[in-house]
Amino acid sequence: MWTGVRERVLALRDAPRRREVFGAGGSGHGFELLPALTTGQLAAVETHLGVTLPPEYRAFLLEVGAGGAGPDYGLFPLSPPAPGAPPAAGPAARPFRPGLTALLDEHALAQPRPADHPDDDAFATAHAAWQAREDALYDALTDGTLHIGDRGCAYYNVLVLAGPHGGTVWEDVRAVGEGIVPQRLVSGPGNLTFAAWYLHWLAGAERTAWAVDGPAGSA
Known part of the structure; x- marks a missing residue:
């Protein structure tokens, strides 16, 4: 699933229209990726959070990177806790309740x-x-989720960690009073898994960043 993805993302640092990809230019992610986590580091993260992360996201952290380039303003870094840090007191291990x-x-x-x-x-x-x-x-709207990315204007991307919606990406749009809503493609049904969400972004970023004839995205 993730074979070659890190290389594809990092290659966009040299693409002629890279700054035209939303969230990449200026103080954005610049198509940089943090190093991938080791299995030991990932285990420490999961112990700290009190959850097992969804398989697609776990594999991404181990094979692609622990944060950086991604949809919108990128993925938040996920770092192992400091030695001796107590378990997180957050709601990650509680059930996600979309209703x-x-x-x-x-x-x-x-x-x-x-x-x-x-x-x-x-x-x-x-x-x-x-x-x-x-x-x-x-406060309970984000139970069972992990904030994984910044959309700007106090909107965030969140990953559901378990249950029937485990592994899917939702939007935290509480800033405009709309709660937590699923991420969906305009032309596609259902909720997006983490891999579908990330790879859709990457394909679009490549079309825009590598376009060389006419307006960005025309190639």
Whole structure:
């Protein structure tokens, strides 16, 4: 699956239109990749997170690189923890629940109104309870995921780690109130696995970066 991918990505550093690939130019990833992890380093990462990473992503980390060039502004680095570091306290090992996005939308519609309460104290109590539930739902949206990349404007790419959607890439668009939604190709059904997502980006980057006749992407 990943044979030759590292070489293809690094070759784009010399492509004539490399800066026209979104996220690569300026202070972007520049088609650089971190070294791949060793099996020992990967095991340390998984122990730290308390999860086994999805197979396609594990293989990428071992064969291609531990971060760097990728869709949008690239892949976040994934480094083994420092010696003696305690296990991560994050929610990676919890189940991913995609239905929470719809539940959060429903909850927003139930926001208390002053007119529905007999006095200010009653409204304040109801609103505090509503807000606590809102915060809990918002935080739980990313349970069972790992943020793997930056899309810009506080949008992120996340990888679902286990369960029915394990190994697929979703978008964290909470910044615009849309929760966590699947990554999909315009012309393709279903959710994208990590490999399909990354290789689709690479093929597009190559078409743009190596175009030599006419506008970028015309070759």
